Amino acid sequence: PPILVVQLELEPATWLYLATI
Amino acid sequence: TADTRWRRLRRRLARSLPGTLRGRFVLIMVVGVLAAQLASYVIWTSQVRDSRLAQLEELSSNVAFSVASTMRFFRSLPREYRHIVLDQLRDMGGPRFFVSVNEKRLDVADIGEGPEKARVVETFRRILTEQLDIDAVSVEFSRPETLRVFNNEVLLKDL
DSSP, X not given: OOEEEXXXXXXXXXXXXXXXX | OHHHHHHHHHHHHHHHSOSSHHHHHHHHHHHHHHHHHHHHHHHHHHHHHHHHHHHHHXXXXXXXXXXXXXXXXXXXXXXXXXXXXXXXXXXXXXXXXXXXXXXXXXXXXXXXXXXXXXXXXHHHHHHHHHHHTOSOEEEEEEOGGGOBOSSTTOBGGGO
């Protein structure tokens, strides 16, 4: 099934990455 | 002229109708039944589509709230602890999602289209924006084979 990816910039040069694996 | 054309059309229509009254009744009934069938089919499919979209929205809002709480947890951690907590969680069986902290946004080969996808993405954006009080969030769908994790070189399937 397709995987949903959400990315959020917390601070400059810091990205929180979350995938529904 | 228009008048003769109209008369010719009426004559042709009358010729194609059944000659007897009974035949004409049968024709009207058949047409009426078909029209009723078509109307009920149109109403039924639109209701099914609406209820499917509503179910999808409920499902995606549940997942979005769960994603928001996971993100809020990681955001609340001091910067230097984030990696330690991530490692600990992975050792213990992990959170419900795959989480990593990266220096830049990873490229995602976004797939899918249509009203269903738009509804899911819109629901996620709305809930994450209001729950996390942010405006820069990207929500995308990826094929498992092309999903990148950690950085733009590592694919999930290579792990």
